[in-house]
Each structure stands twice: as C-alpha cells, then as structure tokens.
Amino acid sequence: MLKDPSALIIRKKAWDGYVLLELRSPRVARRARPGQFLMVRVSGQPYPLLRRPLSIHARDEDSVEIFFARAGLGTAILADKKPGETLDILGPLGKGFVIPGVTKGKKFCLLGGGRGIAPLYFLAQELRAKGGHPRVFYGGKTEADLPLLQKFAAQKMEVFVSTDNGSAGFPGLVTAMLERDLVQSAQPALIFACGPDPMMKRTAEIAAERKIPAQLSLESIMGCGIGACWGCVRKIRKGRAAEWVKICEEGPVFSASEVVWEE
Ligand SMILES: Cc1cc2nc3c(=O)[nH]c(=O)nc-3n(C[C@H](O)[C@H](O)[C@H](O)COP(=O)(O)OP(=O)(O)OC[C@H]3O[C@@H](n4cnc5c(N)ncnc54)[C@H](O)[C@@H]3O)c2cc1C
Numbered sequence: 001m002l003k004d005p006s007a008l009i010i011r012k013k014a015w016d017g018y019v020l021l022e023l024r025s026p027r028v029a030r031r032a033r034p035g036q037f038l039m040v041r042v043s044g045q046p047y048p049l050l051r052r053p054l055s056i057h058a059r060d061e062d063s064v065e066i067f068f069a070r071a072g073l074g075t076a077i078l079a080d081k082k083p084g085e086t087l088d089i090l091g092p093l094g095k096g097f098v099i100p101g102v103t104k105g106k107k108f109c110l111l112g113g114g115r116g117i118a119p120l121y122f123l124a125q126e127l128r129a130k131g132g133h134p135r136v137f138y139g140g141k142t143e144a145d146l147p148l149l150q151k152f153a154a155q156k157m158e159v160f161v162s163t164d165n166g167s168a169g170f171p172g173l174v175t176a177m178l179e180r181d182l183v184q185s186a187q188p189a190l191i192f193a194c195g196p197d198p199m200m201k202r203t204a205e206i207a208a209e210r211k212i213p214a215q216l217s218l219e220s221i222m223g224c225g226i227g228a229c230w231g232c233v234r235k236i237r238k239g240r241a242a243e244w245v246k247i248c249e250e251g252p253v254f255s256a257s258e259v260v261w262e263e
C-alpha cells in the first residue's frame with residue numbers, strides 16, 4: 001500500500017450525479033489490480049476527516065481513474081474538484097477480483113448496478129487483454145444512471161443495459177436481464193458483480209442455482225481502509241462457521257458462496 005499525498009487531477013468528466021476523475025499517480029497505477037480500491041482524502045480541512053473508499057475504475061501507465069456517484073458530503077466535495085488540484089490517496093488497497101488462469105475464449109458476465117459499475121471497466125479490460133470475452137450487464141434506476149455506457153461502447157465492449165423504469169434497454173432489474181441471458185446463451189465461466197446488496201444477493205442466488213462461480217465486490221462503511229478500525233466487517237463463511245471479517249483487508253471481493261446475507 002502506498003500513500004500519494006499529491007495525486008494530480010489531470011482530467012474530469014461530470015454527469016448528473018456522477019463524476020470521473022483521472023489522477024496522475026504512477027506508483028499507485030503500476031500496482032493497481034481490478035477490484036482494488038483507494039482511500040481518498042476529500043478535503044484538506046479537518047472535516048470530513050475520514051477518507052472515502054473508491055474503486056480503481058481504470059488505469060494507465062502513470063494514472064488511475066475513479067468514477068463515483070454523489071452520495072453525501074464527501075463525494076459532493078470530491079465532485080467539485082478540478083483538474084490541476086491534487087488529492088491525497090492511499091492505495092491500491094484490498095484484494096481484488098481473482099482472474100482465472102485460463103481466460104482465452106471464455107465468456108464472463110460482469111454485472112454492475114449504478115455506481116457498482118466502477119470497478120468493472122478495469123476488470124473487463126484485463127479479461128479482454130487475456131483473450132476472454134467479457135459481457136457487461138449495466139443496470140440503473142433510469143437512463144441517467146448509465147453514464148458510462150458510451151465509454152464501454154467506444155472500447156467495443158459487449159454491453160447490455162437495463163433500467164428499473166424502462167427508460168433504456170431491458171425494462172427491469174439487471175439481475176433479471178442476466179437471468180434472461182443465461183437462458184438464451186452459453187453459460188459463462190464466471191460471474192463478477194458489484195452493486196447494492198439486494199442485487200448482489202440475487203446474483204449469488206442465480207449463480208448458485210446454475211452452479212456458476214461468482215465473485216462479488218462488497219461495500220461497507222470504511223473508517224480506515226487498512227484493517228485498523230473494524231468499521232467495515234461483514235459476515236463471511238469460513239468452512240462450516242461464519243465470521244465477522246474486515247472487508248478492507250480480506251475483500252472487498254469475495255466468492256459469492258462465502259457471503260452470509262443478513263435478513
Ligand atoms: C471498497 C469500496 C469501494 C467503493 N467504490 C466506489 C466507487 O467506485 N464509486 C462510488 O460511487 N462509490 C464507491 N463506494 C461507496 C462510497 O465509498 C460511498 O458512497 C462514499 O464513501 C460516501 O461518502 P459521502 O461522504 O459522500 O457520503 P456520507 O455522507 O458519508 O454518506 C451518504 C450515504 O452513503 C452511505 N455510505 C457512506 N459510506 C458508504 C460506503 N462505504 N458504502 C456504502 N454506503 C456508504 C451512508 O450510510 C449514507 O447513507 C465504495 C465503497 C467501498 C467500501
């Protein structure tokens with residue numbers, strides 16, 4: 001894990017409610033793996049004090065991108081940053097997606113709900129670079145929640161969209177779109193997902209019903225991102241028992257079969 005106190009913002013793109021920032025940070029970029037995250041200090045002021053966890057959305061030789069939704073104060077402050085300003089970041093943190101040894105010619109389904117699409121662009125690029133065929137299922141409440149659609153399309157990625165209100169693509173939940181695809185086309189080698197908990201739980205059920213391995217990138221409130229505060233624990237199955245696990249250290253990506261869903 002590295003600390004870069006002056007990662008320079010070199011590009012910004014903003015949509016209604018969503019922002020993408022590209023940060024020059026060569027050492028962090030070189031180490032970044034899909035599914036890992038950064039802890040970002042949003043302000044030089046004492047408040048808000050805690051860094052915010054954000055997935056590594058993409059990386060280049062000397063830069064990383066973050067893509068985020070405005071959720072509350074921290075992300076609102078971050079959304080106001082401009083190119084030329086710097087950010088204090090820690091990363092890359094956590095254990096990311098595990099890409100199988102054999103990917104060539106294999107199909108992978110990548111499921112992103114809303115801001116959960118963030119880590120899947122980097123993952124799709126890596127899978128493709130290794131000869132795999134990523135199929136991206138991108139769901140939002142409305143069309144406005146799909147700002148990255150053009151970015152995936154520009155890279156000629158296979159991307160399918162769904163909206164809860166039917167304003168674009170498949171009308172309904174992204175998990176329902178996945179189920180339809182699993183009936184209509186060949187079974188994927190693996191499903192990867194990131195999004196709100198109900199979406200992840202349903203993805204885990206769909207994967208278990210069809211015996212398809214799945215990896216889920218979980219969210220939790222994170223105080224430190226480095227295993228010191230116990231703020232981020234989730235219940236994870238370990239053998240026959242379930243344990244509270246710090247997802248910043250052991251995750252955020254877990255096998256779907258390991259995750260215990262609270263009622
Ligand atoms: C490993 C990890 C990676 C993440 N990657 C991304 C990403 O790439 N893009 C993105 O938009 N968001 C991502 N998130 C969620 C993001 O960290 C939160 O939205 C952000 O911290 C909210 O901060 P805030 O100050 O704007 O909101 P706050 O004012 O702190 O809270 C606003 C609302 O968001 C909820 N919230 C706060 N922190 C989190 C959290 N960590 N997870 C879930 N809900 C939270 C609060 O309960 C509250 O309801 C990630 C979270 C984790 C744990």
Ligand code: FES
Nearest residue numbers: 225227229230248
């Ligand atoms: S966020 Fe502090 S222990 Fe995980």
